Amino acid sequence: MADLTTKTDISRQWRSHGRTRRSTRTVRVTASALITAATVLAVLVVPPIVQLDEQAIDLALKLRPPSPAHPFGTDDVGRDLLLRCVYGLRVSLLVGLVAALVATVIGTAVGAAAAAFGGWTDRIVMRLVDTFSSVPHLLLGIFIVAMFRPGVWPVIVSVALTHWLSTARIVRSEVLSLRSRPFVDAAISGGASRWRVTARHLLPAVLPQAGLAAVLMVPHAMWHESALSFLGLGLPTHQASLGTLVQTARGSLLAGDWWPTLFPGLFLIVPTLAIAGLAGAWRERINPRRRSELML
Amino acid sequence: MLELDAVTAGYDRRAPVFRAASLTLAPGESVGLLGPSGCGKSTLARVAALLHRPDAGRVTVDGEPVRGWRHRAPRRLRTAIGVVFQQPRLSADPRLTLHDLIAEPLRATGRRTEAPERVAALAAATGLTGDLLTRRPHEVSDGQLQRACLARALVLRPRWLVCDEMTAMLDASTTAALVAAVEEYRAEHGAGLLAVGHDRVLLERWCDRTVEWAGCAEPGT
Numbered sequence: 364m365a366d367l368t369t370k371t372d373i374s375r376q377w378r379s380h381g382r383t384r385r386s387t388r389t390v391r392v393t394a395s396a397l398i399t400a401a402t403v404l405a406v407l408v409v410p411p412i413v414q415l416d417e418q419a420i421d422l423a424l425k426l427r428p429p430s431p432a433h434p435f436g437t438d439d440v441g442r443d444l445l446l447r448c449v450y451g452l453r454v455s456l457l458v459g460l461v462a463a464l465v466a467t468v469i470g471t472a473v474g475a476a477a478a479a480f481g482g483w484t485d486r487i488v489m490r491l492v493d494t495f496s497s498v499p500h501l502l503l504g505i506f507i508v509a510m511f512r513p514g515v516w517p518v519i520v521s522v523a524l525t526h527w528l529s530t531a532r533i534v535r536s537e538v539l540s541l542r543s544r545p546f547v548d549a550a551i552s553g554g555a556s557r558w559r560v561t562a563r564h565l566l567p568a569v570l571p572q573a574g575l576a577a578v579l580m581v582p583h584a585m586w587h588e589s590a591l592s593f594l595g596l597g598l599p600t601h602q603a604s605l606g607t608l609v610q611t612a613r614g615s616l617l618a619g620d621w622w623p624t625l626f627p628g629l630f631l632i633v634p635t636l637a638i639a640g641l642a643g644a645w646r647e648r649i650n651p652r653r654r655s656e657l658m659l
Numbered sequence: 660m661l662e663l664d665a666v667t668a669g670y671d672r673r674a675p676v677f678r679a680a681s682l683t684l685a686p687g688e689s690v691g692l693l694g695p696s697g698c699g700k701s702t703l704a705r706v707a708a709l710l711h712r713p714d715a716g717r718v719t720v721d722g723e724p725v726r727g728w729r730h731r732a733p734r735r736l737r738t739a740i741g742v743v744f745q746q747p748r749l750s751a752d753p754r755l756t757l758h759d760l761i762a763e764p765l766r767a768t769g770r771r772t773e774a775p776e777r778v779a780a781l782a783a784a785t786g787l788t789g790d791l792l793t794r795r796p797h798e799v800s801d802g803q804l805q806r807a808c809l810a811r812a813l814v815l816r817p818r819w820l821v822c823d824e825m826t827a828m829l830d831a832s833t834t835a836a837l838v839a840a841v842e843e844y845r846a847e848h849g850a851g852l853l854a855v856g857h858d859r860v861l862l863e864r865w866c867d868r869t870v871e872w873a874g875c876a877e878p879g880t
Binding site: 544545546548549550551552553554555556557559560563564567568 | 705708709710729730734737738740741742744746749750751752754763764767768808811812814815
């Protein structure tokens with residue numbers, strides 16, 4: 364009887380532990396989804412509705428701390444920081460999404476082609492990928508943006524061209540493991556060309572992983588855009604992006620004005636963490652081992 | 660004729676799975692290849708189906724020596740040989756419905772218009788109902804999936820059939836139904852059959868002759 368009581372207690376502890384983990388996960392996913400939705404809504408809806416000039420200068424209002432009229436305060440030339448942050452987030456998100464999409468398409472095409480052709484093609488392509496990977500990608504990104512005039516597109520090109528390598532590796536390894544499965548043998552025996560096997564059987568199987576890599580890449584690309592803009596190599600300084608906002612606010616931080624750096628920094632950190640949280644939840648769903656652990 | 664002459668094959672050139680395997684199939688003939696697990700029967704079946712390049716030896720299909728394997732083999736040679744694998748779960752693309760699974764070789768070879776008629780005929784021959792054809796592999800049993808895999812192997816009307824332990828995972832009634840479907844196809848088209856397995860009773864009843872693995876190949880290292 365005593366044993367039975369002990370066993371019941373242990374099972375309760377287990378269930379309680381599982382519930383806590385699941386509820387923590389639910390809170391994390393819900394918060395991530397809400398923040399991501401709010402971010403997307405803000406950057407899509409606010410600029411067309413408010414119709415305010417985020418570059419409007421009012422020197423009489425320079426470096427005002429947060430107040431009801433300016434919830435995030437004003438910068439060193441009197442521009443409203445809330446509006447600048449929303450516009451800056453818009454540019455950073457655009458760069459992140461487009462760069463992640465382009466990088467995923469390039470990485471998927473290169474990885475799938477290398478694995479599908481195999482042999483020397485695979486070896487040469489993957490050694491090129493290794494060579495590119497050996498160069499720090501911020502350095503490579505700086506080299507690429509330095510060749511163009513500052514603007515959104517050079518930053519997108521720079522981030523996309525330096526971030527397809529990991530996707531190419533993921534897709535290649537997935538395709539290599541699938542290539543030896545009997546259903547691919549059956550397709551070859553059924554007369555399918557190399558192209559058809561890749562397009563019909565292999566690529567659809569790797570798309571969830573490629574999609575996950577793309578979503579994980581969005582926050583990374585946003586950080587890269589901000590880093591390039593912070594270094595003065597990204598967007599022109601008059602154009603709001605989270606990197607340029609932090610860069611121009613550095614001087615006022617030394618004078619004790621904390622708000623011009625804090626709010627753009629939070630606008631960078633919170634949405635990127637939210638997007639990464641959603642991508643993490645997706646990764647848990649498509650990973651069978653995690654699925655069984657989470658009892659999905 | 661489907662001829663394998665002194666074939667040596669494996670997955671490491673320095674340590675082949677078997678050496679000097681020779682086997683000949685005449686058109687319309689059924690041959691059962693018997694051997695213990697792990698001896699290399701499935702590798703030999705893959706070589707015969709042009710899916711695995713041998714390290715040495717010669718394979719001839721209808722008098723034409725084979726020079727390329729897998730995608731490098733000409734499509735007309737690849738499609739002349741229908742293959743049924745041991746594990747239906749692994750040999751079916753999980754994203755395709757059974758209808759698409761069976762029709763896929765027709766689509767891959769540009770004969771899409773024949774698909775509705777051929778799939779309906781083969782579904783009837785292998786005992787698949789219309790309801791099953793709309794399901795995906797995870798929604799049907801192993802036996803039902805193996806019926807679809809057999810239908811897929813027959814859809815291009817191959818002259819040769821390679822069945823690699825096709826019935827190893829199935830119950831007696833499904834085994835009987837699949838063997839009957841293969842025999843019906845062979846009677847109609849005069850196809851040759853290489854049935855690989857270790858069920859002596861089944862292969863001796865099913866095939867015109869059986870070949871012991873030890874008699875047709877030398878063990879590798």
